[in-house]
Structures are given as structure tokens and as C-alpha cells.
Amino acid sequence: MPKRRFLIVCHDADTDGCFNLDDLPGSGGRIDVAARCVVAGLLISYGVRKDAEILLFFQRGPRPGLTIRISGDRVKYLNPDERSTAALIRNAILKHKNAxxxxxxxxxxxxxxxxxxxxxxxxxxxxxxEDGIPAENFVFPEDEILFLLGDHRDLTADEESIVMKYARAKLNLSPLSLYSEHCITIIHNILDRKFSGSPVPENRN
Ligand SMILES: C[S@@+](CC[C@H](N)C(=O)[O-])C[C@H]1O[C@@H](n2cnc3c(N)ncnc32)[C@H](O)[C@@H]1O
Structure with missing residues (x-):
């Protein structure tokens, strides 16, 4: 089973950590999207994906480039709700102080x-x-994979040109444009099915 890592480029989320937990989309600059990606990336029903990691890369605010890494094999105090996940993110931002x-x-x-x-x-x-090649039948490496995606906004042309220097492929998950957290869920599903080892039952209809 490959280790899955998800890097989300957060375009508007503020890095001063002063956002209000009761107004994540507004005061947090869509930090709600980041929080949902963390939950989709790391949590399953009554459990944590030990083989997954989330990287939130913040572009805006007084400390552009601030990055938060949340590792499924060690994380504690992560709950499925957006508010407490945003509090975990805010705590990381506030404690950092340029260390x-x-x-x-x-x-x-x-x-x-x-x-x-x-x-x-x-x-x-x-x-x-969206304009990548279909991911369903793609042959993925078995050791470690890093998936990169945008938040509520697509990558800028500059960001995309950096990404394309390193990306092995651009992958499409649906004919529709999806929310970031749903993209993460689909990737997990593809990899779970490919690598779980348990056969998919035949359709007898
Ligand atoms: C909410 S979308 C960004 C805005 C969206 N592209 C739009 O035009 O409204 C968030 C990110 O999810 C990824 N994404 C969305 N739909 C996708 C798809 N069908 N296939 C692959 N990635 C997708 C892209 O990285 C995208 O930047």
C-alpha cells in the first residue's frame, strides 16, 4: 500500500492565525476548505489513516510559504468536525512564530x-x-505518492509551471469540477481498491 501524501495549495487562507472559528470561510480566507481536506485525507470511520499525510501550503498573509504537515501515523486530537480541525491548524500557525x-x-x-x-x-x-488523464486505471507506484491540488481556487499559471516541472502526470478524477476534499476521497478510494488485496466481488446481474 503506497504512502499517500496530499499537498493543498491554499490561496486565500491567512497565516496570521487570527481567524474566528465561527467564521472559517470569511475571517479564515476559506480555511474551511483546508480543514475539510485534512479530515478527508486522514480520517476514516472510527479511525485514522496511518499511511496518509496532509500538507497545507499557505500562499497568503504575513508569512507566505507557511506549511503545515499533519501525519496520520502520529496525529492526536484530530476530530471529524471542521471547527476543531481549524482550531488545530490555528494552533499550529499561532505557535510557529517563525521558528x-x-x-x-x-x-x-x-x-x-x-x-x-x-x-x-x-x-x-x-x-x-480537470484536464488530466483518467486516474481510475492508472498504474501508481507502490511506495509513496504525492498528490497536489488547489483549494477553492485553481493553481495560478506560475504555480502550475512549477508543478509541471515535477509532476509525473496530470490526473483527472471526474468529468465534473469537484471540491478538493472530494478529490482526496476519490484518490483514497482508487488506491484502497487497487492495493487492499481483497478482491472486488463479481457483479452477478
Ligand atoms: C474546487 S477546485 C478549484 C476550482 C475549480 N477548478 C473551478 O473551476 O471552480 C479544487 C481543485 O481540485 C482539483 N480538481 C477539481 N476537479 C477535479 C477533477 N475533475 N479532476 C482532477 N482534479 C480536480 C483541482 O486541483 C482544483 O484546483
Whole structure:
């Protein structure tokens, strides 16, 4: 089963950590999208995906390049609701204060980076995009995969040109344009089915 990593480029979410937990879309600059991606990427019913990791890369605010890494094998205090997940993110942002790499809570690391560095350190990068090739029958590597996607906004042309230097392929998940967290769920489903080892029952109809 490959380790799955998801890198979400967050375009408007603020990095000063002053957002109101009762107004995540407005005061948080759509931090609600990031929170939903964390939940979709790491949680299953009554459990955590130990083989998954989320990277939230924040482009805006006083500390552009702030990056939060949440690792499924170590994370604690992660719950399925958006509000408490956003609180975990806010805690990471507030505690960082320009330190190098800080572990703000178990399994949650925060540091400054740039897109190119994150992509260079990621093995087997795939870019999720509507105009990519279908992902369903794609042959994925079995060790580690990094999927990159936008938040409520697509990547800019500049971001895309950096990503395409490192991406092994651009993958499409649907004929429709989907929410980021739904893209993550579909990827998990594709990989779960491919690598779980349990045969899919035959359709007898
Ligand atoms: C909500 S979408 C961004 C805005 C959207 N493209 C639009 O025009 O409204 C979030 C991200 O999910 C990914 N995405 C959305 N639909 C996809 C699809 N059908 N196949 C692959 N990736 C998709 C892309 O990375 C996209 O930037």
C-alpha cells in the first residue's frame, strides 16, 4: 500500500492565525476548505489513516510559504468536525512564530517553505486537474505518492509551471469540477481498491 501524501495549495487562507472559528470561510480566507481536506485525507470511520499525510501550503498573509504537515501515523486530537480541525491548524500557525520546524501538537508540524522545495522532496508527484488523464486505471507506484491540488481556487499559471516541472502526470478524477476534499476521497478510494488485496466481488446481474 503506497504512502499517500496530499499537498493543498491554499490561496486565500491567512497565516496570521487570527481567524474566528465561527467564521472559517470569511475571517479564515476559506480555511474551511483546508480543514475539510485534512479530515478527508486522514480520517476514516472510527479511525485514522496511518499511511496518509496532509500538507497545507499557505500562499497568503504575513508569512507566505507557511506549511503545515499533519501525519496520520502520529496525529492526536484530530476530530471529524471542521471547527476543531481549524482550531488545530490555528494552533499550529499561532505557535510557529517563525521558528524552524515546530511540532505544535502530536503529528502536526509547521515550518516555512516554498512550492518548489516541497515538490523536490516529494517522491512521485501527481497533479490533480480537470484536464488530466483518467486516474481510475492508472498504474501508481507502490511506495509513496504525492498528490497536489488547489483549494477553492485553481493553481495560478506560475504555480502550475512549477508543478509541471515535477509532476509525473496530470490526473483527472471526474468529468465534473469537484471540491478538493472530494478529490482526496476519490484518490483514497482508487488506491484502497487497487492495493487492499481483497478482491472486488463479481457483479452477478
Ligand atoms: C474546487 S477546485 C478549484 C476550482 C475549480 N477548478 C473551478 O473551476 O471552480 C479544487 C481543485 O481540485 C482539483 N480538481 C477539481 N476537479 C477535479 C477533477 N475533475 N479532476 C482532477 N482534479 C480536480 C483541482 O486541483 C482544483 O484546483
Amino acid at each position: 524552524g520546524v515546530l511540532e505544535s501538537s502530536p503529528g502536526v508540524q509547521v515550518f516555512r517553505s516554498d512550492l518548489e522545495t516541497l515538490l523536490k522532496t516529494g517522491r512521485n508527484v501527481y497533479y490533480l486537474k
